[in-house]
Amino acid sequence: MTGSSRRKFVKKTVKAAAGASILGNMQIISSCTSGKNASDGLEIFIPMPVQVVIDDVGWWSGTDGSEWQEPYRTGINRNHVPADYQAIVELGKSLGIRPQAATILCEWDKYNILSQLPTSTWMGEKWDNSKWVGDWLDEAAEIIRNNKEHFELTVHGIGHEYWENGAFTRAEWTDSNGQMRPAVQVELHLDYFERLMKQHNLGSFPKSFVPTAFRHSFGPSEGRKISLASLLRKRGINYINSPFESMYNSHRIQHKLFGFDDDVITIDRGKDEFPWLTFPGNPSKGLTSPTCGLHWPNMLHPEPERNLEVVQKWVNYLKPYNEKPEMMLAPDSFCFQQQLVHHSLTKTELKGNLIIFDFSETDKLPNRIGKEGLIIKVQTNKPVQFKSNGIIIESQSSVQNEKYLFTLKLRRIANSKGAQIILSRLM
Numbered sequence: 001m002t003g004s005s006r007r008k009f010v011k012k013t014v015k016a017a018a019g020a021s022i023l024g025n026m027q028i029i030s031s032c033t034s035g036k037n038a039s040d041g042l043e044i045f046i047p048m049p050v051q052v053v054i055d056d057v058g059w060w061s062g063t064d065g066s067e068w069q070e071p072y073r074t075g076i077n078r079n080h081v082p083a084d085y086q087a088i089v090e091l092g093k094s095l096g097i098r099p100q101a102a103t104i105l106c107e108w109d110k111y112n113i114l115s116q117l118p119t120s121t122w123m124g125e126k127w128d129n130s131k132w133v134g135d136w137l138d139e140a141a142e143i144i145r146n147n148k149e150h151f152e153l154t155v156h157g158i159g160h161e162y163w164e165n166g167a168f169t170r171a172e173w174t175d176s177n178g179q180m181r182p183a184v185q186v187e188l189h190l191d192y193f194e195r196l197m198k199q200h201n202l203g204s205f206p207k208s209f210v211p212t213a214f215r216h217s218f219g220p221s222e223g224r225k226i227s228l229a230s231l232l233r234k235r236g237i238n239y240i241n242s243p244f245e246s247m248y249n250s251h252r253i254q255h256k257l258f259g260f261d262d263d264v265i266t267i268d269r270g271k272d273e274f275p276w277l278t279f280p281g282n283p284s285k286g287l288t289s290p291t292c293g294l295h296w297p298n299m300l301h302p303e304p305e306r307n308l309e310v311v312q313k314w315v316n317y318l319k320p321y322n323e324k325p326e327m328m329l330a331p332d333s334f335c336f337q338q339q340l341v342h343h344s345l346t347k348t349e350l351k352g353n354l355i356i357f358d359f360s361e362t363d364k365l366p367n368r369i370g371k372e373g374l375i376i377k378v379q380t381n382k383p384v385q386f387k388s389n390g391i392i393i394e395s396q397s398s399v400q401n402e403k404y405l406f407t408l409k410l411r412r413i414a415n416s417k418g419a420q421i422i423l424s425r426l427m
């Protein structure tokens with residue numbers, strides 16, 4: 001609510017009444033026609049969700065070593081510290097979201113297990129990570145473990161690139177011609193990612209993935225029988241985020257903002273505001289895609305104790321999206337996926353005092369995605385009340401500015417044929 005003193009905020013949360021489908025006595029808005037209502041200025045939105053995705057988390061060295069066959073890393077002129085992890089958590093707490101930290105884990109290797117996976121690092125079989133073994137690992141691991149609701153660990157990679165004979169090519173999972181690395185290597189890199197997580201008790205294997213250097217093929221690449229998404233799916237990953245513009249075989253994507261690759265939803269990252277080495281970033285450019293993509297240095301400060309000054313700039317930049325009728329910040333990546341498919345495919349129609357939902361296109365998607373629920377926003381000139389039929393209003397809140405903006409969190413009822421929201425005027 002900071003910085004909004006000129007506005008009057010009315011916030012309330014209403015628990016869904018049991019049997020919400022039973023209609024009470026209500027005064028009907030008789031002047032309502034359809035679509036946009038003239039006198040009440042009524043407008044219905046299924047807002048586009050915005051998910052924050054932060055790349056290249058996990059390095060301890062900030063050095064860009066690409067000129068001497070070490071990885072690109074984050075390119076900053078200091079080492080990373082646990083406060084850089086706390087910065088992600090603080091961003092999440094301030095906005096009520098769960099940012100995705102697309103993580104690189106080679107510099108977390110306490111036991112030099114990566115010497116057995118020479119394609120994963122610049123040292124190959126002579127891998128020695130002792131330089132980066134210290135208390136900071138435990139401190140950062142504790143931050144990740146204790147703040148799971150504001151930090152989603154997303155698979156990015158082990159060493160970010162792919163090494164053969166002492167030299168790397170881009171990138172770890174897919175080469176620069178769009179061909180996935182040999183499946184046996186992909187499997188090994190995933191095995192070792194999991195083993196590195198276990199060294200630090202970082203939790204269960206992630207459900208999300210961001211390909212390094214955005215080298216990725218949608219569906220199988222040339223010469224490969226299986227897609228990377230299929231290999232990830234076997235590990236429980238059900239969501240990939242990457243820019244469609246640079247994705248190989250992007251013509252196979254079924255919908256504008258997302259597609260399903262062997263049932264793994266793949267969502268467009270769009271274009272980041274900042275290059276990966278902008279340190280720090282001061283965001284101002286309007287978001288045009290559902291992903292707010294950035295790299296770790298963009299949200300950190302050269303002096304780690306001042307990280308929160310940069311985080312605050314991102315908070316100030318992102319918070320107003322929750323107050324726009326047509327957009328919202330996704331609370332986590334699961335809600336993000338659900339909301340995005342509803343935003344893209346679910347239709348609403350305003351008929352009299354009814355908002356009528358048509359889920360027929362959404363329900364054709366795999367994995368029951370979209371079956372849980374969605375958020376709608378209703379903008380009106382006058383206050384209104386909501387009741388539901390065939391769907392549950394889990395909670396609602398409203399903001400009064402020049403108009404009223406109601407946000408309704410809806411939960412779908414299994415096997416319900418149709419869903420309606422019934423509007424009534426409060427005064």
Ligand SMILES: [Zn+2]
Nearest residue numbers: 055056212213
């Ligand atoms: Zn990266």
